[in-house]
Amino acid sequence: MDASVYLHVEDVRDEGAGRVLDRVGGYGVREITVAAAYHAARDVTPHGGSRVTLRAEGVHFVPPPDLFKGLRLTPPVREGAAGGPLAVLREATLDRGMAMHGWAVFLHNLTLGLADPEVTMQDCFGGRGFPASLCPAHPDVRLYAVALARSVARLGVDSVVAESLHFGAFEQGHGHERSFVPLGPMDEFLFGLCFCAWCMRRAADLGVKAEVAREECARIVGGVLDGDPPAQGEVTRAALTAYAGPDVVAYARARSETVTSLVSEVSAAVAAEGSRLTFLDGTGHRKGHRDGLPPAGLAAHDAWQLGVDLVALGDLVPSFGVFAYARDPARVADDIGAYRRSVGADRDLRAVLRPGLPDTDSADRLADKIRAARAAGATATDFTTYGLLPYSVLARIPKALGHTP
Template sequence: MDSSVYVFVEDLRGEGVERVLDRISAYGVRGVTIGAVHHAARDITPHGLSKLTIRRDGAHFPPPPDLFSGRRLKPTAGHQDALDGLREACTRRGLTLHGWTVFLRNATIGAAHPDVTVRDCFGDRGSPSDLCPAHPDVREYAVALARAVARLGVDSVVAESLHFRPLKPERSFVPLGPMDTYLFGLCFCDYCMRRATDLGVDAAVAREECARIVGGVLDGDTPAQGEVTRAALTAYAGPDVVAYARARSETVTTLVSEVASAVAAEGSKLVFIDSTGGVKGYRDGLPSPGLAAHDAWQLGVDLVALGDLVPAFGVLAYARDAARVADDVGAYLRSVGKDREVRAVLRPGHPDSDSADRLVAKARGAKAAGAMAVDFYAYGLVPHPVLDRIPATLAEAL
């Protein structure tokens, strides 16, 4: 069974490529998933040179001029030499190398080009970090970025944020319910509206309904409670809004198809990560009841359609319960097809795994449900004693 450890370039810069890879090799995993393109973050890094690491938006390699010359959107420059020699160092140890790529989450690009970011039902730009997958310039950027990472000689391009993202306000003293938050997070930019209209959706009515409902709650109306389901959303917001939400899947599916084809043309393959599992369980490892595969539509992800286009999928199995991990993996496989490679991404420590036994149980559950690989997230974010659970997990569970 395949396996890898997610690694940030700051880990390599702080500890050195050889030291990090020697430690990872000793865990018995088969590969490294390196953060070739990442978003800005502020992370506690327990064994890094800095215990608080400030990450900036960046592509950690020189962008090929033939891919980005003349394009409006270009990768934000990161640590351009961070990956030098990494491919060769992995080969010497028999490790595969995967290029973890964050596509449409980039506040630097969004701040420089606000028109390529999502726009809510009130006409406001929701967040500079959320690039809209319907915008033509964003789509060209994503395809070129995928080609650039594939050219690094990676065995796969691991795609994160290649879909719409949910609304995540830093502060809200208004008790928005889950459905209100979802409606507030829908993008109504010109390109999203046009694509929905082309599919027969009355996009203007959908926007008006979202503005009416969310505006009412902001003015003091009682927010709706309960899980976001298509049936509940239809009853709450009406069929035009649900049809608009469904239309987003065409935007994502066609973009992912273009990216997968571009990666394949460069001799690599795409591993698509749907962030729904992270949305549900990131904070505490206690995801809401609906399985991630069943709720992926909320981000515009049509797993059934992508199953015909993408060879491999990463499942963010951010849950404390081994049975939930197995259920999530099984639901993905039923959606994308039993012949597709599904990789379960596990967090080996807090908040998901309070012991080595729990991590082993979750890895066993993922394997029993049909996962072909288990990946561990992430090297620089957890203490060494937690990382030391990986060898026993691989030996006992896989």
């Protein structure tokens, strides 16, 4: 089974490309997935130079002028990008016969959103309280996504791994979140729907009563903000229909056309540059990121909440990544199996696992999850993230791979 280790340019800068690649190769892994475009973060990096790494938002390459000339949005450029760190890493991987994938965060970008709020999601009250979430329906955002994808592909990577190439969620709208109102999951979902002019127009073109949906969301969420009891239970189409009505559900479902068409454009652009797209759906990340204990609904079944139609994308995208963030190997198998049934038997399906906290406490548990993912239809296993894990935790990878012949 193919395997990759996710890593950041800062990891390579601290330790040296050769040392990092040789260590990864020593784990029995012949691929890396490196962050070419990433969001801002503060990470504890146990074997990094400073032990705490501040990641500014932006790209680790100089944006090609022919791709971004005349565009409204251009990615911020990270310090040191002019030195070509990704080109250096690509050469080092080729020397070792290793594959290199370019990992890019697309529409989660606080820097661009704060600079130009009109390209971000707009809630049912008309507010732009989601500066980190660029709206995939906005024409300028779509042009930016295609240009970014082409840029990463031009780095000579084996694939472009696209994260956040869909609608954002309510809880990921900014870098620092506070709410002392007891919003339930369905209230958060309604509050997180985008009602910008572009989204409203696309929904109306599909026959959806967009204004009715907006008014209903504002009525329900406004009531909870004023003290009404929040809705309980997970977000499902049936529960949402009972709570908010069929027009709201139709509006939410219409968003899949926006995402599907954008992913199709991006995939075609990447292919034109001689690479291929791996679509990384954020649903599994949302469910299990905090504690590795995702709620009952499988990620593939709940992907529609971000506008992701996996069945439709299965006809358009050659490869998918699945955040299998769960402590229980059985849950990993269930999530992978649901994705496999959704995207089709002939698609590449990569399970993204965390070798350490909060999901994994031993090499044996990691091996169990690798076996579970493989049995459920995964064609590759990816491990995240190199710089955030102690060497002792990274050492579980070769042990686990060795247990899964």
